[in-house]
Amino acid sequence: MTIKATSALSILAIWVATITGIAVADGGYAVIIFAVLATGAVGVSAWRRLGISRLIAITGTWSAVAVAMGGHTSNWWISVFAFLSTGAVVYSVMRRDDALIGLGVAAAWLAVGIASAKHDGAAWMCVFAFLTAGALANTRGNDARGMSAILWWGIVLGVVLAGGAGWAWLCIPAFLLTSASLGLGDFRLPRGLEWDLFERDDDGDRVR
DSSP, X not given: OOOOHHHHHHHHHXXXXXXXXXXXXXXXXXXXXXXXXXXXXXXXXTTSOOHHHHHHHHHHHHHHHHHHHHHOGGGGGGXXXXXXXXXXXXXXXXXXXXXXXXXXXXXXXHHHHHHHHHOGGGGGGHHHHHHHHHHHHTBOOOHHHHHHHHHHHHHHHHHHXXXXXXGGGGHHHHHHHHHHTTOGGGXXXXXXXXXXXXXXXXXXXXXX
């Protein structure tokens, strides 16, 4: 049983972002607790190939934490939802090559990071970034679904940057509109921990 490169790179991304956030903010050390938890979420499945999609999603999520902390040290607490988002992505039905789905997750989180770096009152948007990540990761999606998240969360970011934290509530319809584009027939519950090393994926590939 060997550690897959995408798992190792995901863990590296978590810690590079964490250390960068602490260094730039000159504080917020509590973020380390949730970085450790996120590392554990990835680490227990380090033998399984996460794929480029999950790597992009996790990198975007934790980069957002670093960006948010760079604006306001108190924003470290969004790492709580970054950890939850990491778990949702790792133990999801996301296909390994669904790069645009991963970009959709990253876009939602980076919108939160940038907006909350400028306006401290926008940090609560991370709750809906987490919900968006869970919705995207747990559907066998197509490129249009990732693009939908990028579009709606990009609009939210632009409005919040221009109008202030009072417009942060737009993250709620962004989440709802992204979720509505998923299609109920395509939604699947997470697989959870994969105890059987030889069980086939839904697409017919063996778990490696």
